[in-house]
Amino acid sequence: xxxxxxxxxxxxxxxxxxxxxxxxxKLRSALTILGVLIGVTTVMTMASLIQGINNDITREIxxxxxxxxxxxxxxxxxxQVGRPPAQIRTRPFLKRAEAxxxxxxxxxxxAAMFGVTNQRVSYKGEQTRSINIYGGGQHALEIDGGxxxxxxxxxxxxxxxxxxxxxxYDKVADRLFGRExxxxxxxxxxxxxxxxxxxxxxxDNLFASDGQSEAAAIPFESLRHNxxxxxxxxxxxxxxxxxxxxxxxxxxxxxxxxxLRGIKVGDPSTFDLVTQSQILETWNxxxxxxxxxxxxxxxxxxxxxxxxxxxxMMVSVTERTREIGIRKAxxxxxxxxxxxxxxxxxxxxxxxGGCGIVLGSLAATAVSKVTPIPAEIPLWSxxxxxxxxxxxxxxxxxxxxxxxxxxxxxxALRYE
Numbered sequence: 561x562x563x564x565x566x567x568x569x570x571x572x573x574x575x576x577x578x579x580x581x582x583x584x585x586k587l588r589s590a591l592t593i594l595g596v597l598i599g600v601t602t603v604m605t606m607a608s609l610i611q612g613i614n615n616d617i618t619r620e621i622x623x624x625x626x627x628x629x630x631x632x633x634x635x636x637x638x639x640q641v642g643r644p645p646a647q648i649r650t651r652p653f654l655k656r657a658e659a660x661x662x663x664x665x666x667x668x669x670x671a672a673m674f675g676v677t678n679q680r681v682s683y684k685g686e687q688t689r690s691i692n693i694y695g696g697g698q699h700a701l702e703i704d705g706g707x708x709x710x711x712x713x714x715x716x717x718x719x720x721x722x723x724x725x726x727x728x729y730d731k732v733a734d735r736l737f738g739r740e741x742x743x744x745x746x747x748x749x750x751x752x753x754x755x756x757x758x759x760x761x762x763x764d765n766l767f768a769s770d771g772q773s774e775a776a777a778i779p780f781e782s783l784r785h786n787x788x789x790x791x792x793x794x795x796x797x798x799x800x801x802x803x804x805x806x807x808x809x810x811x812x813x814x815x816x817x818x819x820l821r822g823i824k825v826g827d828p829s830t831f832d833l834v835t836q837s838q839i840l841e842t843w844n845x846x847x848x849x850x851x852x853x854x855x856x857x858x859x860x861x862x863x864x865x866x867x868x869x870x871x872x873m874m875v876s877v878t879e880r881t882r883e884i885g886i887r888k889a890x891x892x893x894x895x896x897x898x899x900x901x902x903x904x905x906x907x908x909x910x911x912x913g914g915c916g917i918v919l920g921s922l923a924a925t926a927v928s929k930v931t932p933i934p935a936e937i938p939l940w941s942x943x944x945x946x947x948x949x950x951x952x953x954x955x956x957x958x959x960x961x962x963x964x965x966x967x968x969x970x971x972a973l974r975y976e
Contacts, residue, residue, distance in 0.1 A: 592872045593912030595865025599858040600913045600945045604920020606854040607941035612934030631796040635832035651830040653791035667812040669801045672697030673780040677789035679750040683736040692775040695783025711743045711758030722781025726754040729775045730761045866956035873960035898961050905957025913949025
């Protein structure tokens with residue numbers, strides 16, 4: 561216990577001496593810790609923004625349901641760029657009959673067909689720009705995590721026959737009708753008339769573009785009969801029954817769809833399954849690469865700050881040569897001198913790190929206030945910032961501290 565108090569006393573003494581030196585050389589000290597401050601600010605800002613974005617994506621996935629998965633024509637890690645390979649282009653597109661068949665699989669609660677086209681929606685003299693018109697099954701809107709705020713969704717019969725009914729997203733309803741109630745009114749989608757039966761509001765989402773928040777939903781059969789659309793974008797959304805795991809449902813859906821398509825044993829499937837965890841993993845990979853780049857930039861800044869710490873500590877050792885000689889003459893050991901200057905260097909960088917944490921948090925909060933990007937400060941980023949600050953002080957302070965500790969006391973006392 562006494563030894564602990566002794567070391568804590570030395571730590572406090574070294575920190576106090578360092579603060580005194582900073583007060584005596586304010587500009588020099590500020591320039592020294594600037595690199596550390598910038599590096600830590602960068603880490604904190606990016607960590608806060610990435611954490612906020614990841615949490616937003618996670619909430620979006622939870623809204624759709626963590627067990628919900630998708631049958632798609634082709635999945636390439638979410639990066640379907642360019643023309644698909646030849647073996648993919650021969651795949652048949654997903655059909656409504658296949659969605660209906662998957663809905664009867666014992667492990668499946670429902671399977672909803674989903675497609676999209678672009679059309680203008682008009683009412684009397686008002687007209688939208690070309691927006692997404694989603695064609696979906698009875699349960700299609702449930703997976704989006706939003707809510708019907710007025711009216712209702714599609715009935716089973718309307719879904720089956722492709723009735724001319726539409727659920728408008730709230731922003732489209734506001735643009736076309738203003739304060740007038742849209743329910744029961746007829747709008748034009750392209751050249752076809754549709755009766756408004758409901759108003760839908762999407763959940764808040766950072767990545768909800770205008771194309772997602774200004775849209776309308778119609779039964780899939782109505783989309784298929786009345787509009788042209790890219791069949792390769794067709795998706796079957798599958799919701800497993802309660803108590804059925806995603807893996808069990810995937811196996812059952814894969815077996816059922818392979819039988820429907822007459823795929824022989826040993827031949828590859830002509831469709832892909834995408835789970836929520838795969839989507840999240842793809843996103844995490846992207847943010848990890850981005851964050852790694854930011855860490856490299858922050859590391860360069862910390863290295864620059866560390867070089868500054870070495871420089872100022874070398875100057876400090878030179879200026880305090882007589883002090884070091886006096887302390888050694890009075891019995892200070894080499895480790896005492898080494899400890900003192902290491903604590904001083906770490907205090908400098910820790911102060912820069914503390915300021916960086918505050919500035920990074922303020923910067924992330926400011927960004928979240930003026931943009932839709934959320935910011936959530938993770939505890940691990942604070943711990944990393946503090947640890948990096950102290951580590952920079954120790955690593956870059958060891959050389960000047962060792963120089964001070966190895967000084968000859970006689971020569972130090974003679975120093976003018």
